[in-house]
Amino acid sequence: MALTPAEVLKNLHKLAPFSQERVEQLHTIERQAFASFTGQFDELEAALGMLHLGDHIGWKPLVLIHNKRTIRKYEEILGITIREFFPEEGPSSHRSIGYTIAKKIGNFWKAVSGEIKSDELKAQRREVA
Numbered sequence: 001m002a003l004t005p006a007e008v009l010k011n012l013h014k015l016a017p018f019s020q021e022r023v024e025q026l027h028t029i030e031r032q033a034f035a036s037f038t039g040q041f042d043e044l045e046a047a048l049g050m051l052h053l054g055d056h057i058g059w060k061p062l063v064l065i066h067n068k069r070t071i072r073k074y075e076e077i078l079g080i081t082i083r084e085f086f087p088e089e090g091p092s093s094h095r096s097i098g099y100t101i102a103k104k105i106g107n108f109w110k111a112v113s114g115e116i117k118s119d120e121l122k123a124q125r126r127e128v129a
Helices: 003-011 020-036 040-056 059-063 068-078 098-106 110-112 119-124
Strands: none
Touching: 020 040, 020 068, 040 059, 040 068, 059 098, 059 110, 098 110
16 A cells, blocks of 8 residues: 555655765665676566665564575675665554564574464565555
């Protein structure tokens, strides 16, 4: 469900501004990934999407959204390691419904691995509020 323009404006102040240095760093990674990539465009597009989401939501929600194999593939495309490159939680991590549920469960890594079974987490792992 899309937010109204008024709701979007209300939420903009919650986003942390990026320094010019960070913007340039993201741009450089994006350009290098594009220049060196061979393969299916949808993989490059998805990796670039993860690059731009990472600072907003953090690496922990990214780990919930994607499986290990996908994370490794995107890291290889981008030339980064998400746990080193992104914060654990970003200013919008609370918008990840799956991450919010995983935090309530108590053991993040057991929630990620599926060791803790939660139908609610499974259903909303990739949802944004």
